[in-house]
Amino acid sequence: METSSSSMEEEAVNLRADGEEEHGHEPDPENNSLHEPLLRRSPTLTSNSMAMVGAKVSYIESLDYEINENDLFKHDWRSRSSVQVLQYVVLKWTLAFLVGLLTGVIASLINLAIENIAGLKMLLVAEYMTGFAYFTGANLGLTLVAAALCVQFAPTAAGPGIPEIKAYLNGVDTPNMFGVSTLIVKIIGSIAAVSAGLDLGKEGPLVHIGSCLAYLLGQGGSDKHKLKWRWLRYFKNDRDRRDLITCGASSGVCAAFRSPVGGVLFALEEIASWWRSALLWRTFFSTAVVVVVLRAFMEYCNSGRCGLFGRGGLILFDVSGVTVSYHAMDLLPVTVIGIIGGVLGGLYNHLLHKVLRIYSLINEKGRMAKLLLSLGVSLFTSVCLYSLPFLATCSPCDPSIDAACPTTGLTGNFKQFNCPDGYYNDLASLLHATNDDAVRNIFSTSTPTEFRPLSLLIFFALYCILGLFTFGIAVPSGLFLPIILMGSAYGRLLGLAMGSYTSIDQGLYAVLGAAALMAGSMRMTVSLCVIFLELTNNLSLLPITMLVLLISKTVGDGINPSIYDIILELKGLPFLDAKPEPWMRNLTVGELAAAKPSLVCLQGIEKVSRVVEVLKSTCHNGFPVVDQEVPSPVGMPLAVTELHGLVLRAHLITILKKKWFLTEKRRTQDWEVRERFTSVDLADKGDKIEELVLTEEEKEMYIDLHPFTNTTPYTVVETMSVAKAVVLFRQVALRHLLIVPKYQGAGISPVMGILTRQDLRAHNIINAFPHIAKRREEKGKSNES
Amino acid sequence: METSSSSMEEEAVNLRADGEEEHGHEPDPENNSLHEPLLRRSPTLTSNSMAMVGAKVSYIESLDYEINENDLFKHDWRSRSSVQVLQYVVLKWTLAFLVGLLTGVIASLINLAIENIAGLKMLLVAEYMTGFAYFTGANLGLTLVAAALCVQFAPTAAGPGIPEIKAYLNGVDTPNMFGVSTLIVKIIGSIAAVSAGLDLGKEGPLVHIGSCLAYLLGQGGSDKHKLKWRWLRYFKNDRDRRDLITCGASSGVCAAFRSPVGGVLFALEEIASWWRSALLWRTFFSTAVVVVVLRAFMEYCNSGRCGLFGRGGLILFDVSGVTVSYHAMDLLPVTVIGIIGGVLGGLYNHLLHKVLRIYSLINEKGRMAKLLLSLGVSLFTSVCLYSLPFLATCSPCDPSIDAACPTTGLTGNFKQFNCPDGYYNDLASLLHATNDDAVRNIFSTSTPTEFRPLSLLIFFALYCILGLFTFGIAVPSGLFLPIILMGSAYGRLLGLAMGSYTSIDQGLYAVLGAAALMAGSMRMTVSLCVIFLELTNNLSLLPITMLVLLISKTVGDGINPSIYDIILELKGLPFLDAKPEPWMRNLTVGELAAAKPSLVCLQGIEKVSRVVEVLKSTCHNGFPVVDQEVPSPVGMPLAVTELHGLVLRAHLITILKKKWFLTEKRRTQDWEVRERFTSVDLADKGDKIEELVLTEEEKEMYIDLHPFTNTTPYTVVETMSVAKAVVLFRQVALRHLLIVPKYQGAGISPVMGILTRQDLRAHNIINAFPHIAKRREEKGKSNES
Numbered sequence A, B: 001m002e003t004s005s006s007s008m009e010e011e012a013v014n015l016r017a018d019g020e021e022e023h024g025h026e027p028d029p030e031n032n033s034l035h036e037p038l039l040r041r042s043p044t045l046t047s048n049s050m051a052m053v054g055a056k057v058s059y060i061e062s063l064d065y066e067i068n069e070n071d072l073f074k075h076d077w078r079s080r081s082s083v084q085v086l087q088y089v090v091l092k093w094t095l096a097f098l099v100g101l102l103t104g105v106i107a108s109l110i111n112l113a114i115e116n117i118a119g120l121k122m123l124l125v126a127e128y129m130t131g132f133a134y135f136t137g138a139n140l141g142l143t144l145v146a147a148a149l150c151v152q153f154a155p156t157a158a159g160p161g162i163p164e165i166k167a168y169l170n171g172v173d174t175p176n177m178f179g180v181s182t183l184i185v186k187i188i189g190s191i192a193a194v195s196a197g198l199d200l201g202k203e204g205p206l207v208h209i210g211s212c213l214a215y216l217l218g219q220g221g222s223d224k225h226k227l228k229w230r231w232l233r234y235f236k237n238d239r240d241r242r243d244l245i246t247c248g249a250s251s252g253v254c255a256a257f258r259s260p261v262g263g264v265l266f267a268l269e270e271i272a273s274w275w276r277s278a279l280l281w282r283t284f285f286s287t288a289v290v291v292v293v294l295r296a297f298m299e300y301c302n303s304g305r306c307g308l309f310g311r312g313g314l315i316l317f318d319v320s321g322v323t324v325s326y327h328a329m330d331l332l333p334v335t336v337i338g339i340i341g342g343v344l345g346g347l348y349n350h351l352l353h354k355v356l357r358i359y360s361l362i363n364e365k366g367r368m369a370k371l372l373l374s375l376g377v378s379l380f381t382s383v384c385l386y387s388l389p390f391l392a393t394c395s396p397c398d399p400s401i402d403a404a405c406p407t408t409g410l411t412g413n414f415k416q417f418n419c420p421d422g423y424y425n426d427l428a429s430l431l432h433a434t435n436d437d438a439v440r441n442i443f444s445t446s447t448p449t450e451f452r453p454l455s456l457l458i459f460f461a462l463y464c465i466l467g468l469f470t471f472g473i474a475v476p477s478g479l480f481l482p483i484i485l486m487g488s489a490y491g492r493l494l495g496l497a498m499g500s501y502t503s504i505d506q507g508l509y510a511v512l513g514a515a516a517l518m519a520g521s522m523r524m525t526v527s528l529c530v531i532f533l534e535l536t537n538n539l540s541l542l543p544i545t546m547l548v549l550l551i552s553k554t555v556g557d558g559i560n561p562s563i564y565d566i567i568l569e570l571k572g573l574p575f576l577d578a579k580p581e582p583w584m585r586n587l588t589v590g591e592l593a594a595a596k597p598s599l600v601c602l603q604g605i606e607k608v609s610r611v612v613e614v615l616k617s618t619c620h621n622g623f624p625v626v627d628q629e630v631p632s633p634v635g636m637p638l639a640v641t642e643l644h645g646l647v648l649r650a651h652l653i654t655i656l657k658k659k660w661f662l663t664e665k666r667r668t669q670d671w672e673v674r675e676r677f678t679s680v681d682l683a684d685k686g687d688k689i690e691e692l693v694l695t696e697e698e699k700e701m702y703i704d705l706h707p708f709t710n711t712t713p714y715t716v717v718e719t720m721s722v723a724k725a726v727v728l729f730r731q732v733a734l735r736h737l738l739i740v741p742k743y744q745g746a747g748i749s750p751v752m753g754i755l756t757r758q759d760l761r762a763h764n765i766i767n768a769f770p771h772i773a774k775r776r777e778e779k780g781k782s783n784e785s
Helices: A004-017 A019-024 A071-078 A082-127 A131-153 A162-170 A180-195 A203-217 A230-235 A238-257 A260-271 A277-302 A328-363 A367-391 A426-431 A435-442 A453-470 A480-501 A506-522 A526-536 A539-559 A563-571 A582-586 A589-595 A608-617 A649-658 A670-676 A679-683 A722-732 A762-768 A770-784 B004-017 B019-024 B071-078 B082-127 B131-153 B162-170 B180-195 B203-217 B230-235 B238-257 B260-271 B277-302 B328-363 B367-391 B426-431 B435-442 B453-470 B480-501 B506-522 B526-536 B539-559 B563-571 B582-586 B589-595 B608-617 B649-658 B670-676 B679-683 B722-732 B762-768 B770-784
Strands: A050-053 A056-059 A605-607 A622-630 A640-648 A702-704 A715-717 A736-740 A753-756 B050-053 B056-059 B605-607 B622-630 B640-648 B702-704 B715-717 B737-740 B753-755
Touching: A071 A670, A071 A679, A071 B582, A082 A131, A082 A180, A082 A203, A082 A230, A082 A238, A082 A277, A131 A180, A131 A367, A162 A203, A162 A238, A162 A260, A162 A563, A180 A203, A203 A238, A203 A480, A230 A238, A238 A260, A238 A277, A238 A526, A260 A277, A260 A526, A260 B526, A260 B539, A277 B526, A277 B539, A328 A367, A328 A453, A328 A480, A328 A506, A328 A539, A328 A563, A367 A426, A367 A453, A426 A435, A426 A453, A435 A480, A435 A506, A453 A480, A480 A506, A506 A526, A506 A539, A506 A563, A526 A539, A526 B260, A526 B277, A539 B260, A539 B277, A582 A722, A582 A770, A582 B071, A589 A722, A589 A736, A589 A753, A605 A608, A608 A649, A608 A702, A622 A649, A622 A753, A640 A649, A640 A736, A649 A679, A715 A722, A715 B715, A722 A736, A722 B722, A762 A770, B071 B670, B071 B679, B082 B131, B082 B180, B082 B203, B082 B230, B082 B238, B082 B277, B131 B180, B131 B367, B162 B203, B162 B238, B162 B260, B162 B563, B180 B203, B203 B238, B203 B480, B230 B238, B238 B260, B238 B277, B238 B526, B260 B277, B260 B526, B328 B367, B328 B453, B328 B480, B328 B506, B328 B539, B328 B563, B367 B426, B367 B453, B426 B435, B426 B453, B435 B480, B435 B506, B453 B480, B480 B506, B506 B526, B506 B539, B506 B563, B526 B539, B582 B722, B582 B770, B589 B722, B589 B737, B589 B753, B605 B608, B608 B649, B608 B702, B622 B649, B640 B649, B640 B737, B649 B679, B715 B722, B722 B737, B762 B770
Parallel strands: A715 A736, B715 B737
Antiparallel strands: A050 A056, A605 A702, A622 A640, A736 A753, B050 B056, B605 B702, B622 B640, B737 B753
């Protein structure tokens, strides 16, 4: 240990010398392939910007949350009048309002559609003798609609979308995630998939829908759908879009659980990477609007004007009427729930990871394979849901309980199914219902004898299997509801097992089990706590909920990362964690820069041909602008070089497209550039260099890059440790970070390198610096012994 | 506007030339003195690190939240074994647990003491004929205890302490805020002051108590009280102390309102400047412990073993039994409550600001003046509380209401006071009670005729006056309760005025009024919402609470800053806002550096006499270390200079104290420094350079600063705008920020300046750059016209 710092320097020196060799090192593809992400990573520190988006590998870009201070933007900003600033503020709040309003309306419509379609299905099944055929046929049809839409029109609409939103707010732009087609497919697909009785929820999709709405309202959509409204021009930047999407995600969570505070906290704790106090307030406003819309919708429907829409849909489970009393004695079962929740959650994450890998192999075989997979899962689900209740024995109705028993209708807690009058089938109560109704039934309180242990066990086992195999199919699917179903089953089972030892109602055990499994799999605490608070509408549950969540999160964290982190890793999305790895303190950014291909700089006034060549030969998105041989500022004899700043690829392409070229090599005046460019021109991105056609004559001309250069890029000195650079990069939300030398002197370049998101990811660094991985292993071993 | 950028450069150049003259400019002290902070500010950009702490002006320091990566710390960190890392993690959670446990216990004891002392007082007053003399005497005595303790032993214990905690977590260390004496005085003083019937709460003080406990547990106290426990050495840094204090503050809020989620959110929204997901979880754990302790305490007391401790103290107001129903029609009165809350809150902030200024003049006159002021306020309070109920007419008891009427005991809603049997005095119900009971009474639901409008008006007027004049006296006082009392009075008045128009209960109007006034004065949203949710224990109130809070915060923000910001500004605490001022984008850090006195650098191997001289002649806390004339790294003929990093004053003093001097000018080996220093030695601060005695011989020797230099300071290039530098400084939580030149060449210094918290504060910059203030005014005018 004494010499670790010096030995590291040696290794670093070796690395610089053997750079090429290091880059040639490939990890064994066969070795441990189940632990590798779906994409094979490049072993160098060059940016490998590919990730799984939807079901195919796409090129992904980073977002630019930094304020670009070039001449044009600065001028635009300075010339904004108070009226324009006011317009901006008013519009910001209007958009937050619209996001809430539309999310609320769409959530209401989705609930309405699901309740009516699923209700109609159930009624038909009950009416006809050939119940099973009807049931299976309807489910297959609905699944086909959802899957076909997803496969054909919007592969990115499959799944929950939350990991991609998380990545977007972290600074990773995944293509086609927030388009109009994605939104429409997500809405229709979600209705169909949930109505089909698949083991998935509408919660995750609602978060995605809220974010899509926010993105489209902020005019981030593709150009063809874009409104050219003048006011919206101030929102044409990644920062404002990020804020809007945060509002959208909060609104989505709020709409899913009718939990306004929980929605805000979910966005804060799980989804958003950066947070400002002002944002807290704005998201809160959006969720308040959602709640008002949902409330109005329910009041409207309560008068029976919504067809088969009954009690269902919105309030998942209200246990406000239950008096909760518990004492020190109850700490033991509560702890047990928490521990089991953590272990099961960890196990679920692990197994789901494996299933998703297998599914990705199936998905690679094409659209038909995806469709067949979805239909297969639907068929299996239908068979199980329909036939398993035959395994349960009929229970006599308990006359002391108020509720109707047995029931044959849509909802109701005591389904008659195959039982004689006066008896009910407890498993049918859980399986022959929409998922929302099933949750409500399993949470029902003051009915200690309602469910038999065997029925609960069958239910639990079934939903464990369905929960693992349904999530990855090509339909919009949320993770919340499957986990709630699993968790509530094991919670209620545990409550039954406790018998008279405990004074807590079995329904509350089911609630606690659901909370524990969610914390064990998703690893949230405060937001889950508030969501459950708002869901159950019972504050006296709060202290034990907190305890359960803390325990199961702790246990789960000891096993593996959260399910969202696993999915992010699996998809290869370059998510940047807030906390750097410990070993990053042993590496400097100078060493990172040395491991990268050599830096490409541009001069302040550059030849067109060189700009084109640089753009074509690299895929960098930012280039340092360095002026050579400028006169020394303090009147010294030697000429010096000057770091002018950083210019973005998108801006270079805009200049080339507008052909703003100079015949001689000279610096331009402010008015010259403002005659041709506005800040709005610079907000466009997405043009490709390959589409440009330039004459040979034009290529011999010059471009003055100064007015387009962001003169205030963030920089670090080469001696900065990677750990601290990561903190800077994450906290300030950067896309590019320049490395400046620690030396001052003639002949030294004022910029040594440039770091991007990919360079700062632990996995990439370890690939480029294998000795770090080796040392980590050694340290681990020496500590164990 | 076209030429603004070039004209600004000119001005900047002028400024550099006329630097001395600019610095000599003093603002007119007479002009608008009520708007100036209590301290006259220095007009230059030199750090003026003085602020009001307690009642006197003290020298304040910044905290160092940056990870210091010098050789010693790096070695210590690398040599930590897994066992030690585990120790650290276990201890971190143990400390969070202890913070929660102790805060819970102390909060319980405070409640117990207050209920018993205030109860005894009330009983005696009721028993004896000379009620008034007793009442006033007891109140004066209790006030005297609280004020004398504060004045004599811990001036920093006066007031709520929340602004100072907010400043601490922002990076400002205020002396004596978290000592043992402060803690003890705060506890006893708070009990005495609340029992004395003054218009103040125990909520703010509880937050301070929680933070004190956290600070002391993390061994941040003064050396004489410090445990020398080995395990705690890892917590001897500002970062871990910050986390602990955040836990403490959350626990305090939780203990005050029995609101675990609200406590976490309050810390997140209002108190803390930086937040990490891990911290969310840890504070949540602390507040969970607090809730468990409080619950256990209340269960113990419910069996009557706590003397006069009745229903009071902990649950402030539980309205869970009330069914809340409201419709679109109720939006109007709710909006009115919100608007009035915002206006009143803004007005309250404005007037309280003025009163605090006047009080500061009184406080300057010495201890006796402070004591007399406190006693005067107490006397006035007693007279009003005792005599005003005589103005109210007696109301007949309503037999349809269940509660006992009239009552003569401690609590109870319908006080008989001067009324005949069968009648009660409604004003006495509010005034002859502890503040907690008064809140409970005014919140009471389903009693629409209980309070007459005149009585409520008197109550409201009285508490407006008391709320303004009580806060600044020299006793521990919280702001929450006075605002709740005021707000509930106007809310209930409004409810009365609405009459039959509204379907909302008057008690709920009172709750909404309290929420509105809090949002109008303190400007929080989500945390207040959750606190009110947990206080009232009624989730159906949530949507209208949200609406009221949003409206009143918006209105209040239009009037003035939040009350905490006003107090921070008044005390001169250099709080750094997350959002830079817009005009900061027009100024570069290079211009800031030019406006500062010239930079003091040290060489890597420096003479002792120079180090001593530099430390004595400046008050800087960090010095850049620059090596001159090192051989060029790329083998070029010219020698270059090297920026090695930043060394802290505290570390320099430690070296001087240990007399680790070299006889010749040479770089030392790693083992040499590790023989004499451990990272623990560097954690000490507070030694003064003046206390050191060095011989002439020693002064001629050398120090190798390299092992003590933080080689990874954060840097910005001189062209960086101040706005972006502020973002970096705040987001990454810095104490020093180095400015590096944009030029590379021989003879240029590798570091151009150093920025600290004071340099980045808007007020200081405007003082040093008066043209910015002028331009802002002009812009404002041109926009208005």
